[in-house]
Amino acid sequence: MARRTSHRMGPSDVVILVMGMTGSGKSQFVSKLTGENAGVGHTLTAGTVSLDLYSCVENGQRIFVADTPGFNDTQISDVEILKDIAFFLGQLHLRNVRLGSILYLHSITDNRVSGLALRTFNMLRALCGPQALNCAALVTTKWGALRSPKDDLAACDREKELMYTSNFWGSMRQHGSQSYRWLGSEASARSIVREVIQTSCQRTFPPVLQIQRELIDEKRPLDSTSAGREMMARYEDRCQKVKQELDDLRSELLSASGLTREELNEGEAEVNRLMDELSRSETCQHGLRVSQRDLFDQKTGEYKQLYQGIWEEVEQENQLISEIGRRLSAFEQRLSYLEPKTDSTKGPATAENPPVPPRAGTWATVRRFLKRNVLPLLGVLAGVGVVAAGAAVINPPLIMAGAQLLALSFAGVQWHTDQGVDGPDLIAGVEGVIRACPPTPITAGFRMHT
Ligand SMILES: Nc1nc2c(ncn2[C@@H]2O[C@H](COP(=O)(O)OP(=O)(O)O)[C@@H](O)[C@H]2O)c(=O)[nH]1
Ligand SMILES: [Mg+2]
Known part of the structure; x- marks a missing residue:
């Protein structure tokens, strides 16, 4: 080919x-x-x-x-x-x-x-x-x-x-x-x-x-397939006819008397032609008697050039498909590993159930929140400190001043951003951070059961 x-x-x-x-x-x-x-x-x-x-x-x-x-x-x-x-x-x-x-x-x-x-x-x-x-x-x-x-x-x-x-x-x-x-x-x-x-x-x-x-x-040999049998029957039929013609011609030549040299030569040429045809037919029959394996070995060699390119390409594509499938399932596994629900059902972190890192966006959410609210949060801390100091020395005006600072600073906290990140995201961020921590007595108490 x-x-x-x-x-x-x-x-x-x-x-x-x-x-x-x-x-x-x-x-x-x-x-x-x-x-x-x-x-x-x-x-x-x-x-x-x-x-x-x-x-x-x-x-x-x-x-x-x-x-x-x-x-x-x-x-x-x-x-x-x-x-x-x-x-x-x-x-x-x-x-x-x-x-x-x-x-x-x-x-x-x-x-x-x-x-x-x-x-x-x-x-x-x-x-x-x-x-x-x-x-x-x-x-x-x-x-x-x-x-x-x-x-x-x-x-x-x-x-x-x-x-x-x-x-x-x-x-x-x-x-x-x-x-x-x-x-x-x-x-x-x-x-x-x-x-x-x-x-x-x-x-x-x-x-x-x-x-x-x-x-x-x-895995039948070629001569046992329907197409092989069809062809074999044709050759067998032809062989029988040629043999019959040969026999007839031979006995005609033997029984004939007074044949000229030319007639004898003609007869001989016809016998040779029939013998050739018989031999070709028999070779063809022999060629049909080939096992599936031998047929494929023979033809694979002959068609090597053609198939090398074609079938290698098919094999490569099949390999590529299975490689993609393998990578996809590995990726899915990693995704499920990052899924909080799955891990919370497995109990505390172990070697088999390692702590889940926070989702990519959650650390950033907490960081953004802290950066955005440095002053109000410092105010909240200062308010808490003043209230605590006032309570320690039993000084009501100091407690009131601390409470006012606390309230004012708290009101200044910016929960929303231009990108629409708000409270729930922040909570999710904090939750992610807590999950990422090893289960100390403190963080264990914060494990979310979702
Ligand atoms: N007029 C005419 N001639 C054709 C057509 N198809 C094939 N031929 C001629 O028939 C001959 C054999 O054609 P080919 O395609 O080689 O036949 P194959 O042996 O079946 O491959 C060629 O001389 C072609 O030009 C056709 O549709 N119209
Ligand atoms: Mg052709």
Whole structure:
């Protein structure tokens, strides 16, 4: 998988997988959608990997789009393509990345659903499984290639046939799968993607595809998955037919007499061709017999470049989220530690229940109060002193003078400030200061029971 995108995939992103026969317009669709060159008209094979990943943003949502080759690709075997798709979908499931949809592209100019189209479609069904058929959407393409109203009418008839034929999209529609026309433009591609993602986001629990469940949850070998079995049955069938053809040809050649040198050479060439085909089919069957672990080991190596960036980013984001959660709970713990109510229920301060420092603003409140009222408070103190002295010498005029000084000074105390700090705040401040003190016999008596 050549990494065509420079963006990193994260847990909040959505993935769209594009499937369909070679030539159905997959790369053209991806190019229009993402604005990146997806290699239209080419089979995109970079080394042994076949999926290409691109990205775009729609309505603020990052979307990753995976372009796949058709199952009839000339450069890469169907087995490798299935392995790549299975591995990619498996990774999404493993890492909880949402699959928005599998778009199945089909050219409306194709006069009939060919055997190859049916095989590709059956593979799609096997990948999704009956529970998740609505994850796939049919997208008909090449509407712009229609040249006359007659062509248009014929195309509309074909579209109906595709959508209602039970062994094609008819069965998918019954399971809630949608179909769209791609009109060749970026706007049309974006509107399709918007709709499929909207539908996907409406599902609280995105369905798990059959291949994801079989490979990841049940850890089955590829040839035991539905998609693997579907492909294996095809190869077995083909092998049997080729063997039969070989036997027929051999006995024909043996029984024939008087064959010319040329005819013998032709016969030999045909035998060799059939033998090659048989050997390729057997190699493919062998390739399908791979355990989940070996498949992931093999593909992880091949896709290393692509995934290193993508999955590391996902891991980092997950780690960041848990770090933030950890810090948040530590912070909450500290907050509760500063909460007066909690501590007063625990009794006197101990090592486990340390004395609570006054709230940040309370010391300041007391300090501000004292600063603001230096003179009146000194007056109050002096008044108290004069009253006490008058009482000591039993001198009523002195007591009266002290009481007057006391009353005047007390009246001068400024309880309010410009910032609106008033009595209750001051009391809270004093209370905070008292709480902060170790429980001496004096301060213990001042513990508030709120
Ligand atoms: N007229 C027309 N041609 C298209 C359209 N989409 C794709 N093609 C052509 O079909 C060929 C195959 O397209 P491509 O995207 O490579 O198909 P893929 O094999 O499915 O990736 C290319 O020559 C494209 O130019 C379309 O909507 N209209
Ligand atoms: Mg292509």
